Amino acid sequence: MENKGLLIVYTGASGVGKGTIMKMLLKRNPNLRLSVSATTRKPRLGEQDGREYYFVSHERFDEMIAENGFLEHAEYVGNKYGTPKEPVFRMLDEGLDVILEIEVKGFLQIKKACPDCVTIFIAPPSFKELQLRLQGRGTESEEVIAERLRIAQEEMQHQHLFDYVVVNDDLERAVNEVLSIIAENKKKV
Incomplete structure (x- = not known):
């Protein structure tokens, strides 16, 4: 039987450095793949459809919900985000570790x-x-920042529900800690 990949759920408050850590994780772990989410928000400067996100209309997003095409989906600061099922399960079956x-x-x-x-x-x-x-x-208005901070306070109240909490006070240490968590759990699969 082939080895299945490890499914990793990775989250934290907006602005905590998730994206920076993620870029380093992907460079250092050749078996790790980032699941590309779908979103209704507009692309930021430099973002490409299919690389950072699948940028879709609100109508198409709702169709995907109706087709049971997401592992999860949520609305956040006026936009919808979701994880398409098919590519995640395909990569796991190929033995790749997938991080959401x-x-x-x-x-x-x-x-x-x-x-x-x-x-x-x-x-x-x-x-x-x-x-x-x-x-x-410098990418959002003060109103959006205030909303993100309000949501961040709520999100941080859920951190006790996670298997691991990594404090991003030193980037290199945080990256190494996440890599160690992945390696340790990969042994258990």
Whole structure:
């Protein structure tokens, strides 16, 4: 029997550095694949359809929900996000480890559907540091930042539900900690 891949759910508050950590994880672990989510939000500068996200209309997103095409889906700050099922299951069957970078609402859905998944929450060193990181991006209005911070407070209250919590106070240490978590759990599969 072939080895199945490991399903990893990876989340944390907006601005905590999930994307930066993720880029380093993908460079250092050749068996790791990032699941590409679908979203109704507009692409940011430099983002490409099918690479960072599948950018779809609200109508197409609703069709995918009706077709039971998502492992999870949620609305976040006025846009919809979801993890398409088919590519995730295909990669797992090929023995690849698949990491889902999703929001807490999505994590709660995945944990019910896939209880054997490994769950990792990336936490900021402090709430003040998170606020500074979001403001430093310069990609959103003050209203959107305020909403993201409100949601971040809610999300951080769920971190105790995760298998692991990694504080991103030192990027290199955080990356190494996540890689160690993946390696340890891969031995159990």
